[in-house]
Amino acid sequence: MSEVEQVHMKLPDPTRSVSPPAPGRNPGKLAALMQQMRQQKQGYVLLAPYFVLFFVFTAFPVLMAFALSFTYFNVLEPPKWIGWDNYATLFIKDEVFLIALKNTLLFAVITGPISYIACFMLAWLINELSPKLRAVVTLLFYAPSISGNVYLIWQVAFSGDSFGYVNAFLMKWGFILEPIQWLQDPKYMLFIIMLVQLWLSLGTAFLAFIAGLQGLDKTLIEAGAIDGVKNRWQELWHITLPSMRPQLMFGAVMQITSSFAVADVATNMAGFPSPQYAAHTIVTHLNDYGTIRFEMGYSCAIASVLFVIMLGTNMVIQKLLRKVGE
Amino acid sequence: MQAKFQLRLRRERKVNRSLPVDIAIFGLLACAGAFMAAPFVFMVSTALKPLDEMFLFPPTFIVRHPTLDNFYDLFLIFANSWVPLSRYIFNTFFVAFLGTAGHVVLASMAAYPLAKLRLPGGNLLFTLVVLSLMFAPQVTSIPNYLTVSWLGLLNTYWSLIFPAFATSLGLFLMKQFMEQIPDSLLEAAKIDGASEYRIFWNIVMPIVKPAWLTLIIFSFKGLWGTGTGGQGASFIYSEQLKTMDYAFSQILSGGFVRSGPMAAAALIMMLVPVAIFIMTQSNVIQTMSTSGMKD
Numbered sequence: 001m002s003e004v005e006q007v008h009m010k011l012p013d014p015t016r017s018v019s020p021p022a023p024g025r026n027p028g029k030l031a032a033l034m035q036q037m038r039q040q041k042q043g044y045v046l047l048a049p050y051f052v053l054f055f056v057f058t059a060f061p062v063l064m065a066f067a068l069s070f071t072y073f074n075v076l077e078p079p080k081w082i083g084w085d086n087y088a089t090l091f092i093k094d095e096v097f098l099i100a101l102k103n104t105l106l107f108a109v110i111t112g113p114i115s116y117i118a119c120f121m122l123a124w125l126i127n128e129l130s131p132k133l134r135a136v137v138t139l140l141f142y143a144p145s146i147s148g149n150v151y152l153i154w155q156v157a158f159s160g161d162s163f164g165y166v167n168a169f170l171m172k173w174g175f176i177l178e179p180i181q182w183l184q185d186p187k188y189m190l191f192i193i194m195l196v197q198l199w200l201s202l203g204t205a206f207l208a209f210i211a212g213l214q215g216l217d218k219t220l221i222e223a224g225a226i227d228g229v230k231n232r233w234q235e236l237w238h239i240t241l242p243s244m245r246p247q248l249m250f251g252a253v254m255q256i257t258s259s260f261a262v263a264d265v266a267t268n269m270a271g272f273p274s275p276q277y278a279a280h281t282i283v284t285h286l287n288d289y290g291t292i293r294f295e296m297g298y299s300c301a302i303a304s305v306l307f308v309i310m311l312g313t314n315m316v317i318q319k320l321l322r323k324v325g326e
Numbered sequence: 327m328q329a330k331f332q333l334r335l336r337r338e339r340k341v342n343r344s345l346p347v348d349i350a351i352f353g354l355l356a357c358a359g360a361f362m363a364a365p366f367v368f369m370v371s372t373a374l375k376p377l378d379e380m381f382l383f384p385p386t387f388i389v390r391h392p393t394l395d396n397f398y399d400l401f402l403i404f405a406n407s408w409v410p411l412s413r414y415i416f417n418t419f420f421v422a423f424l425g426t427a428g429h430v431v432l433a434s435m436a437a438y439p440l441a442k443l444r445l446p447g448g449n450l451l452f453t454l455v456v457l458s459l460m461f462a463p464q465v466t467s468i469p470n471y472l473t474v475s476w477l478g479l480l481n482t483y484w485s486l487i488f489p490a491f492a493t494s495l496g497l498f499l500m501k502q503f504m505e506q507i508p509d510s511l512l513e514a515a516k517i518d519g520a521s522e523y524r525i526f527w528n529i530v531m532p533i534v535k536p537a538w539l540t541l542i543i544f545s546f547k548g549l550w551g552t553g554t555g556g557q558g559a560s561f562i563y564s565e566q567l568k569t570m571d572y573a574f575s576q577i578l579s580g581g582f583v584r585s586g587p588m589a590a591a592a593l594i595m596m597l598v599p600v601a602i603f604i605m606t607q608s609n610v611i612q613t614m615s616t617s618g619m620k621d
Contacts, residue, residue: 033446036446037445037446040439040443040444040446042521043438043443043445044445045523046435046436046438046439046522046523046526047435047436047439047440047445047451049435049436049491050432050435050436050491051436053432053489053491053492054454054455054458054494056473056492057466057470057473057488057492058463058466058492058494059454060469061465061466061470061473062461062466062469064469064473065465065466065469075472122358125351125355126355128343128348128351129355135607135608137355137359138611139603140359140362141358141362142603143362143596143600144365145547146547146596146599146600146603147592147595147596147599148547148595148596149551149571149574149575149591149596150366150369150593150596151365152588152592153369153372153592154365155585156589157365157368162383163380163381163382163383163385164385165368165385165387168383168384168385169384171384199361199365202362204495204614207610207611208618210614211612211613211615211617212614212615212617214611214615215615225342229342231342231344232343234342235342246617246618247614247617247618249618249619250617250619253459253460253619254459257459257460257461257462258462260462261462261464263464268575283462286464286467286468287464290467290471291471291559291560296468296472299468300468303464303465303467303468304465306461306462307461307465310460310461310462310465311457311460314460
């Protein structure tokens, strides 16, 4: 077992709730716990600043979003309790939300798995290169996800006039006679945003996979070769994937979370609101109600739905990935 | 390059490998690389194109007569703006540096006890952090807006900086990395009478340098483009507090004619994060090797 793997053994299972040492029924246990906590006072002091901010900006806001989702709240007046009304409106009356939901799921179902597999396969292929070349290719593949607004260049490539690269290319070779309005036509919009999203998606998960592959125990592979592993595909399935499981799980979390959160790319490429809401997603819908219409209660209901979808998907995928190579 | 590459593969003679598949893999990587690199080529080329070349049909992929006019225009656009470009640049650097520095220090401080001290409740706190990786920050954007306004931080730099301090990915990576530190090292210091603070600062922090370099790139990349994200747009409404990326994002509203200066701006914006990644790459990879999740 590699050093890396031993480290993971101690991790708590994120899907199983870890209860703190239960306050015991007998006072002796409680006293021991207090004693232990007092001994570790310095540890708690170190924890405090980070976790105060973590609770203020991440943990409590989730609870707040749930609470506010049952209210009508426009910031000026105090929130008014309206029960499940927001959710009822969301799923029954709000047709735009259903479009947003459909688009978001479409994004997630298509770009999620493709980007995840691409992250792994590219990392796996890069691992065959010599170290110097590997560093250069890693930089090239990772660069889009750290270069901020560079994806706007896709707008120039898919520009709706004949000066856009794609239109010019297709017209020159006679595939089309007149320029296509790529970013205004609902037929193409979603596809182009997916393409850009895929270009941007070799991020944290990709780095984790590269690192995991480099840390792979070489003796395992040699032992496998003696035991009858004949080619690289068998090696991948029987040795590489099972030993990569911790990274595979981490990478899945990263890719799932980002594939459900498509918003900036859609807004910048197709505008807001996009023609026929073809590029409308849950997050753009949330921003619409939260930052433009100031219907905070309603947008919190949207956020809660998004939260449940993301967390639920992550839990299911974690369960599935735990079975890899077993 | 290719010949050298094949030679190298042959020399190493790894198990389970064959030359034809190696060549196929190299071809596949080249295709993927072309797809990834094309937008960068377009961008550099667009940034260097003179205006007349922008309207050629068919458009040229590679610039014929490179010029720095677009960079000059970029500054010209801001010469007449109410807020000078230097102020946007200052804002971006201030927010990115302070936010990153605070995040690295606070996340490391919290990671050490979680990784190395057996604190009652520690596992619960770490589980919460792992859970928070499983949803996007957009979920909490509305409550965050309310919290920030109640704390009186609206329309200040701090509304961007404080939330960045407590990003969960940083703590997660740092804690995983710290678990590698052998306990014997820390116990030796404890026997010598060092306090936890001393151990953390003098022993643990120097060892985990690869991890904090990783936290720097992740945090910096987030803060560098913060002005156009949901938070920057709604937390800060004074023009003189807005960041560079927000200012640059306004350029494209001028239409296709502005795509030259836009490309120039995007080129300038990407240089800093990419430079940081180039410098820290090997450390980042080392840190990510401990990033896994397991029961």
